[in-house]
Amino acid sequence: MGETSPTTPEGVPERLIRATVGLLAEQGPSAIKARTVASAAGLSTMVVYHHFGGIPELVRAVADHGFTELGTAFSQVPVTEDPVVDLFVLALTCRRQARENPHLYDLMFGLSTRATYRPLESDVRLSGHSPAFRDAYTHVTDACARLVNSGRVEPHAPEVVAAQLWSYVHGYITLELGEHFAEFDDAVGQVLLPMGVNFAVGLGDTRERAEVSHERAVRMYDSVRPALDSSAGA
Template sequence: MSEASPRERIVDAALQLLSEGGQDAVSTRAVSAAAGVQPPTIYRLFGDKDGLLDAIALQGFADYLKSKTEAPPSADPVDDLRRGWDQHVELGLANPALYLLMNTRAARSPAMLAAEEILADRVNRVAEAGRLRVPESLAASLIQAAGAGTTLSLINAPNPTLSTTAREAVLAAITTDPPTARTPGPASAATTLRAALPELNALTDNEKALMREWLDRITSQTR
């Protein structure tokens, strides 16, 4: 096994300090001592402390996802949203200092952007299945806001029923039941077509933009 690089040692040391003492414990002096490097090495590799904090948040999030050995998408995309919600809450409760770092940075961290991309993909699958009752961007924003609020509340005060109750309330607000033999309503049909717009080669970019505006209007007014 090859020896860890200075960058790897710094990130590992910073993550350990974060876990043990929170963000205040991640000082340049403490990290350099724990990693066995000189302070200038941190600035050379990460630019400044903000760059280091972004790097450890992204690495911590990536390590968590890897540890979960995420299963492939299931047959029910709404169940995948449930699983994603539960993993989000679990991350916060298992690594509260890391979670707070990801959510309290002034700028949107790379870790949060990675999490948003995963969520957007899952929401898109629900839309393509014709089971989304609101626009994709609104659905993702509701899940993100409610999930973060629930997780932060649980970090401060455990409640065995809060996560499930909040999760199901959000899913009920943004999704529909599985399609039946009857014809779906206009909002569901519009949302499904909206999700497929990027793949429609028969329309020009301007036509797609106009179609997107029409479909968003149908979705927002027909519920």
């Protein structure tokens, strides 16, 4: 009672967004046209323009939907006494989200590696400052603040640490999705994990402690992943 139904006017935008997400996963960004989105949602083409104004606005809403899902996944990650563990579990969670729908990931971060459609530059800039993005990113900056406050690394501005971490994690994800690590049997273990260790050491952590934390993070991620997957499918 009182919940919004996908068939009510209030539920139509969410219905269109989910249809777009599905099209991205199945066919890629070339499928994102008003007619195909409306058809996938079982609605008329005019409904797309009525609720969003056009495809660029729909695309922005879809990107925000992706960041909302990422923030929800981040919120399911346990906060421990080891902020290095927490940060690497967040990195692995972000990687999983990207691999589940690479085209949605491209859209969220303004990439066009496999895309034939790309949002306007103004949409790309604004998406990095949307409330949905900020809510997800807060989990990263909070974990970086815990790391700095722990005294385990040299004093750094948490927002700078977060930006550096965000850069290396998404650099890895982008290259992995582009199949640049195909020669590795275990790209996470051979590339992402050592890079995380090097990042922590560069901030002032000891290599031994950083390695222990990253190995613990992998084990923790494996233990909590069923819950994360269940939450994503809800």
